[in-house]
Amino acid sequence: MxxxxxxxxxAALIYTLIIxxxxxxxxxxxxxxxxxxxxxxRFTLSFIVVSILVGSGWxxxxxxxxxxxxxxLPLALFxxxxxxxxxxxxxxxxxxxxxxxxxAAIPIFTMxxxxxxxxERSTYVQLAATLVSVLGxxxxxxxxxxxxxxxxxxxxxxxxxxxFSSAAYNVxxxxxxxxxxxxxxxxxxxxxxxxxxxxxxxGQHLWKGTFSSYFTPFLHPAYWGAILFLGxxxxxxxxxxxxxxxxxxxxxxxxVFANLATLISIVAGVFVLNEQLQWFHIVGGVxxxxxxxxxxxxxxxxxxxxx
Numbered sequence: 565m566x567x568x569x570x571x572x573x574x575a576a577l578i579y580t581l582i583i584x585x586x587x588x589x590x591x592x593x594x595x596x597x598x599x600x601x602x603x604x605x606r607f608t609l610s611f612i613v614v615s616i617l618v619g620s621g622w623x624x625x626x627x628x629x630x631x632x633x634x635x636x637l638p639l640a641l642f643x644x645x646x647x648x649x650x651x652x653x654x655x656x657x658x659x660x661x662x663x664x665x666x667x668a669a670i671p672i673f674t675m676x677x678x679x680x681x682x683x684e685r686s687t688y689v690q691l692a693a694t695l696v697s698v699l700g701x702x703x704x705x706x707x708x709x710x711x712x713x714x715x716x717x718x719x720x721x722x723x724x725x726x727x728f729s730s731a732a733y734n735v736x737x738x739x740x741x742x743x744x745x746x747x748x749x750x751x752x753x754x755x756x757x758x759x760x761x762x763x764x765x766x767g768q769h770l771w772k773g774t775f776s777s778y779f780t781p782f783l784h785p786a787y788w789g790a791i792l793f794l795g796x797x798x799x800x801x802x803x804x805x806x807x808x809x810x811x812x813x814x815x816x817x818x819x820v821f822a823n824l825a826t827l828i829s830i831v832a833g834v835f836v837l838n839e840q841l842q843w844f845h846i847v848g849g850v851x852x853x854x855x856x857x858x859x860x861x862x863x864x865x866x867x868x869x870x871x
Contacts, residue, residue: 572812573860579805580821584828586798588836593790597781599652602794603757604765605781607644609795610803611758614751626748636749639740640756643733644799648761650726658719664826666723668701671859673731674819681735684814690859694816697823697855704830704848731819737807738815746811750804757799813860820859827852 593602617623655663671694678684686694740749769775781787809818827849833839 568812572809575805576809576813576818576821579802579809580825581828582797582802582805583822583825585832585836586794587829588832589790589793589798592786593781593794596784596787599655600761600765600768601778601781602791603648603652603761604778605791606795606799607754607757607761609791610754610800613796613800614754618751623747623751625751626745633752636740636744636752637756639733639736639749640753642729642736644753644757644803645760646729647726647733648757649764650722650729654719654722654726656719658723663719663723664705665702666720667727667730668698668823668826669724670727670730670734670822671698671816671819673728674734675816677731677735678738678815682738682815684816686816690816693855693858694820695855697820697852697859700848700851700853700855701823701826703851704826704844707842707844707848730822733806734810734815734819737810738818746804746807749807750800753803753807754800817860820856823852824856 590602597605614623618625651663675684675686675691675694679686737749766775766778769778781791806818830839830841830845830849834841
């Protein structure tokens with residue numbers, strides 16, 4: 565049991581590293597494509613890779629998934645569909661700083677939903693550790709400064725819905741983890757993301773009469789590198805890792821790693837993009853680490869008999 569949990573924590577850390585570095589590659593991709601095109605391209609690549617794995621027999625899917633697709637669809641609806649859609653359009657109407665603070669609420673949403681639907685009970689010390697992690701993220705973004713003049717209520721609402729979608733996914737994946745194997749969940753999520761985001765992207769281009777622009781970003785070598793990372797690692801691999809982790813540890817534990825990804829993205833920006841490391845990054849980073857370690861090391865309350 566301890567070995568399985570240790571493996572889950574290693575998988576969660578790898579997931580966090582990929583998510584943390586993905587912000588850099590999103591910035592690179594945005595130089596050549598719109599948010600919708602990036603989503604369509606990255607999930608197209610994910611679909612191609614996972615289809616090759618399944619078609620070659622390297623990956624086996626649960627044969628029942630077609631007959632019981634209805635039980636998996638709500639999971640895919642929250643992630644990747646709603647999560648990435650709210651995120652992409654939310655960032656159009658608000659600043660990245662405000663979005664970072666709002667998305668720090670993911671662990672809070674997850675704890676509330678997990679307590680109600682999964683009967684996961686956290687101790688007061690664990691709750692405090694989670695709040696410390698959230699405060700660490702908020703501290704960093706507040707000290708960086710909020711450009712509220714360029715933000716709007718619509719953008720804030722969309723990012724809040726994005727955070728809620730992530731929390732709902734954490735809870736649903738935890739619940740389905742015992743019923744479905746990890747790869748089957750990942751495959752269905754990837755297929756749905758591929759179909760929806762391509763429909764939205766191609767539909768937008770057809771409406772505007774700019775169909776050829778869908779392929780234009782691939783003329784840039786830097787875009788290829790960004791999409792390879794986002795499509796294979798940041799979409800396909802992270803979906804698999806998150807589904808795996810949530811089949812081993814509590815949803816509220818996994819959600820705190822989202823805040824650690826913020827810290828990794830800051831560190832990555834310092835070393836890759838030569839961004840400046842400020843004192844408040846260090847203070848906020850320490851708070852995030854204390855919260856993540858505290859939430860996952862401290863013992864939890866046992867589930868109630870009703871669960």
